[in-house]
Amino acid sequence: MTEHHLNGVALPNEQGFFGEYGGQFIPPHLKKAMDDINVAYEEIRQQPEFQQELQDLFTYYVGRPSPLFHARRLSEQLSGAQIYLKREDLNHTGAHKINHCLGEALLAKYMGKTKVIAETGAGQHGVALATACALVGIPCEIHMGQVDIEKEHPNVVKMKILGATLISVTRGTATLKDAVDSAFEEYLKDPENYIYAIGSVVGPHPFPKMVRDFQAIIGKEIKQQAQTQFKQLPDYIVACVGGGSNAMGAFTEFLADDQVKLIGVEPAGHGLQTTQHSATLTLGKPGQIHGMACYVLEDEKGQPLPVHSIASGLDYPGVGPQHSYLKDIGRVQYETATDQECLDAFMTLSRVEGIIPALESSHAVAWAIREAGKLPKNVNIVVNVSGRGDKDADYVAEKLGL
Ligand SMILES: Cc1ncc(COP(=O)(O)O)c(C=O)c1O
Known part of the structure; x- marks a missing residue:
């Protein structure tokens, strides 16, 4: 380090x-x-x-390096950029x-x-x-x-x-x-x-x-795997952002590589126009929470607002200070995905690639599904699948009546 x-x-x-x-x-x-x-x-x-x-x-306990998997069927269906999945879901305990x-x-x-x-x-x-x-x-x-x-x-x-x-x-x-x-x-x-x-x-x-620093191993591995598997740096790296640890883990190694576009995906919940979201960087403003200065979703009195996301790990009214900084300097682009897009992505990845992602990670998958078709076939998007969806399976099944 x-x-x-x-x-x-x-x-x-x-x-x-x-x-x-x-x-x-x-x-x-x-x-x-x-x-x-x-x-x-x-x-x-x-x-x-x-x-x-x-x-x-x-190496011997977590099972690193986690694979970088070419989601061929999904990429073909979307008929655009190549989607690669960084499989943090395969770590011991199922997440980053x-x-x-x-x-x-x-x-x-x-x-x-x-x-x-x-x-x-x-x-x-x-x-x-x-x-x-x-x-x-x-x-x-x-x-x-x-x-x-x-x-x-x-x-x-x-x-x-x-x-x-x-x-x-x-x-x-x-x-x-x-x-x-x-x-x-x-x-x-x-x-x-x-x-x-x-x-x-x-x-x-x-x-x-x-x-x-402990999470930066994710990006270090992506860099090596990208060189081996497609002989160049990824064009995009996409990760969901709650507090922001899996995203910082994936981004850190690439911050100085300006040609690599870094995309953080926040939960838009029921929609950015409602109060039922948790899009701190997108709709919050600089403030303080839990001992740090960062973007915060808060009311006029400076009290944190109640937030919502279908993904329990993303509903937080603050966000990491480094993300707040990277937003301001424009090095990372912060986007959003709604609960519905997240559910759709959860089901799509499960049925097209046989990989059940966590609802948190599904936000990043949702961005890739939305954007890949607009990009040429020689573009590579690495999506950080921060965790597996076993924990969410019963909840999703009930919600969708499966
Ligand atoms: C699988 C998974 N991904 C992402 C997150 C969000 O955390 P962070 O933004 O710190 O990566 C969580 C939090 O619980 C999680 O369980």
Whole structure:
């Protein structure tokens, strides 16, 4: 892992800022805890033994590299660009989340922490963290909104089997934002001994940097696989954006390659003209949430708005600070897909390629399905399939009456 610069700008700078976004908007005692995590992370990431341990876990535990699969039938049907799928859904635990959870769990062990706390939306981060904690041998506590608990039953059961303590959050809309608030409160009880393993490239510095670094393996592999499989860089890389970890993972390696178009897809829910969406970068404005400055969907009083997406892992009123910066400088283009487009993409990929994607990932698939036909056949689109859809299968079947 190396320092990240773009056009001579350090991302983030020493204070954890990506331009005007990021930083640490937290009480002083928490600032010390975050600074300790940053120091420990900077120490550990320089150590060849740590890098080797993480690399070995990626290879022998997660099953990396995840394949880059040419979706031939889908590309032929759309009669345009070639669609390639980065199969993060094939990772152990079924999503990209395991990449940073292993890093965070190893860091917690290195720092002698006694409990790892986290929130989860779709349950993928919760399962991945419970898995990493079981492997490393640290107690794990997961906070999850009651609405998501009911929707994502298979992941809830898995977390329990893996030995995690599950806290059901019933306040507010009982979804992801409320789970973050609840987990944060628990963490504040003893930041010396606990660690809050944030599930995306969000929260106070150093989390947006650290989670990005652990996820950057996705883009590194895409670069190598693209060279081997189609002998050039991809023309487009597409990923869904909730907090933004799978997208930062896919984009980071390509930020300086201007010819590669980077597309982040946000959830438009029932439509951008309604209040039922979670398109933070598309319709939000700069503000603060959960200890960071970033784009936020908020009311006139600065309170986060209730948000909605069919994908539990995407309904968050904030977004990673680096995405906020990349939007402002125009390096990444942020688009949206509705719940309906997402459902259609979920079914199309399942029936045309035999791959059931997570509802989160289906947003990125939906963009590719919408755009591929408008592009020539020699254009390559890499879609990051951030997770598999087993967790969503019952919900979709009920919704579509299957
Ligand atoms: C499969 C999958 N993809 C994407 C996300 C969204 O997170 P992020 O934007 O941090 O990648 C989640 C979150 O739970 C997820 O489970």
